[in-house]
Amino acid sequence: MMVAGLLIPILANYYYINGLSSYGIDLGPVSMSITFIFHGAALLTFQMFNVAPIARETVFESMKEGVIVLNQQSLIVDYNHGMCKVIPLLDEHTIGKSITSVLNGNHHLREIIDLKQDSDFTCSINGDMVHYHIGFSPVFNKSNLPIGQIITFADVTERVLMLEKLKQLASLDGLTQILNRTFFIKKTEILFDALSREGGSVSIIMFDIDHFKNVNDTFGHEAGDAVIMLVANTAKEYIREGDLLGRYGGEEFIVCLPNTALPTAYELADVIRDKVSESIAEVNGEKISVTCSFGVTHASIEAGDRGHSIQTLMPRADQALYAAKKSGRNCVRIIA
Numbered sequence: 001m002m003v004a005g006l007l008i009p010i011l012a013n014y015y016y017i018n019g020l021s022s023y024g025i026d027l028g029p030v031s032m033s034i035t036f037i038f039h040g041a042a043l044l045t046f047q048m049f050n051v052a053p054i055a056r057e058t059v060f061e062s063m064k065e066g067v068i069v070l071n072q073q074s075l076i077v078d079y080n081h082g083m084c085k086v087i088p089l090l091d092e093h094t095i096g097k098s099i100t101s102v103l104n105g106n107h108h109l110r111e112i113i114d115l116k117q118d119s120d121f122t123c124s125i126n127g128d129m130v131h132y133h134i135g136f137s138p139v140f141n142k143s144n145l146p147i148g149q150i151i152t153f154a155d156v157t158e159r160v161l162m163l164e165k166l167k168q169l170a171s172l173d174g175l176t177q178i179l180n181r182t183f184f185i186k187k188t189e190i191l192f193d194a195l196s197r198e199g200g201s202v203s204i205i206m207f208d209i210d211h212f213k214n215v216n217d218t219f220g221h222e223a224g225d226a227v228i229m230l231v232a233n234t235a236k237e238y239i240r241e242g243d244l245l246g247r248y249g250g251e252e253f254i255v256c257l258p259n260t261a262l263p264t265a266y267e268l269a270d271v272i273r274d275k276v277s278e279s280i281a282e283v284n285g286e287k288i289s290v291t292c293s294f295g296v297t298h299a300s301i302e303a304g305d306r307g308h309s310i311q312t313l314m315p316r317a318d319q320a321l322y323a324a325k326k327s328g329r330n331c332v333r334i335i336a
Contacts, residue, residue, distance in 0.1 A: 001045070005038030066132075066153035069139070074099050074113075077148060085125055086132065086153050113151065121153070131160040173247040175225055176232035184246030188256045188310040191244070192301075195258070199303035203265030204310070205255040206317040207272070207294040210329040212251040215288060223283040224251075227290050230281045235272050254317070256310070262298035262336060269294040269332045277330060291330035295320025298336055 012031030015021045060067065066083035068090075070076060076094055084090050086109075087102060094102050103110040112119045112134055121132045132153045139148040171183035179187065195202060209215075209231055216224040228251060235253060239245050244256040257265050273292055281288045297316040299308045316335050324333040 001038050001042035005035040005042070008034050008038070064155065068099070068151045068153075069148060070099055070151065071148040072146065076102065083153065085130075086123065116149070120156075129157075130155060131157045176229055176247050178232050178236065178253075179244060179246035181246060181248055184244060184248070184254065184256075185310055187244050191256065191258055192309050195301045196306045196308070197303060199301060199305075200259050201261065201298065201300045202308075202313070203257040203260045203262060203296060203298045204313045204317040205257070205265060205269045205294060205296050206248065206252065206314070206321045207255075207269065207292045208249075208252040208321065210291045210293055210325075212290070215290065219283060219286055219288060223281070223286065223288055226281045226283045227251075227288060230279055231276055231290070231292060234275050234279055238268065238272050238275065254314070260298075262296070262334065265296050265298060266332060266334060269296050273330065273332060293321060293324035293329045294332040295322070295324055296332060296334045298334075 009028065009031040012021075012027035016025075016027050021027050060078075060080050063080055063082055066086050067080045068076065068083050068087075069078040076090075076097055076099055078095070079090055087106075089102050099113060100110060103113065109121060109123075112121060116136050118136060119134050121134050123130055123132070133156045135152045135154065137150045137152070138146050139150060141147045171179060173180045191202070194200075209227060212224065212227070215227055228247075231251075232245075232247065232253065235245055235255065239255060239257075242258060243260075246254050246256075248254040255268075257268070260268075273294055277289070277291045279289070281290075295317045297313055297320055299313055301308050320333045320335040323335070324331050327333060
């Protein structure tokens with residue numbers, strides 16, 4: 001309708017200049033009036049004055065989610081500002097280019113977009129790890145035929161960090177901040193599965209605080225908590241990376257040492273025992289010193305051997321701990 005409105009004055013002038021108009025009448029004013037009618041009809045019919053186009057730009061660019069629009073050939077049709085954080089190469093020159101060529105250096109993201117399945121994606125932005133959930137929505141024309149897709153990148157970093165924090169809280173003992181019993185067993189079960197497939201060895205240390213009931217009865221439960229934290233912190237200081245330390249019970253602790261020989265496990269237990277006996281917990285002006293008794297056991301596991309587990313080794317370590325108690329406490333005993 002707009003084009004028709006523009007053509008009418010041209011045709012009217014053609015007739016007038018060539019003397020084809022009736023009685024030599026100048027058709028210009030009449031043709032301009034008809035043009036205005038056509039243009040007015042076009043503007044009103046298709047709501048050209050509607051606020052929607054302005055709103056679209058404002059909303060699209062203000063979205064926190066990154067959004068990129070592709071056509072059926074996976075060519076980039078449009079994107080918003082939030083998308084530039086994820087794909088810094090995006091600019092006006094990438095419109096009309098293949099998304100594959102733009103993501104040539106980011107193989108992981110390219111694979112996700114090629115699969116066209118909702119997925120999670122993590123990338124580094126200004127040195128910070130940012131987690132996104134990528135969603136795919138098809139775009140259809142009026143005939144309900146697919147003409148492209150909208151890909152959204154929703155920032156879920158806060159949610160992921162919160163879940164990680166909740167998992168950490170669920171796995172740690174509230175007082176000592178070492179693994180609780182449940183999570184310790186889960187972690188060691190995973191370790192034993194790996195050892196049963198590949199082969200290796202493992203040592204287990206169980207220890208508890210000597211005469212702990214006397215500490216609670218004499219100095220109170222606050223002092224008991226301080227002593228438990230003292231022992232846990234001492235053990236944390238001397239175990240190696242990859243070792244697992246857990247609070248097995250009230251004043252009882254357990255350590256899993258993967259690929260550790262029995263003499264090495266004995267030496268570690270004796271070091272922790274010695275350091276605990278030298279340490280002092282101070283509560284309300286009272287200085288409290290304690291000792292610990294240790295039981296150590298060990299197992300060599302061949303590849304394919306599923307006869308060993310944390311459940312089979314803990315009773316042996318507990319027997320060794322009981323032997324240490326019978327030997328006068330503040331010592332290390334072994335049951336191989």
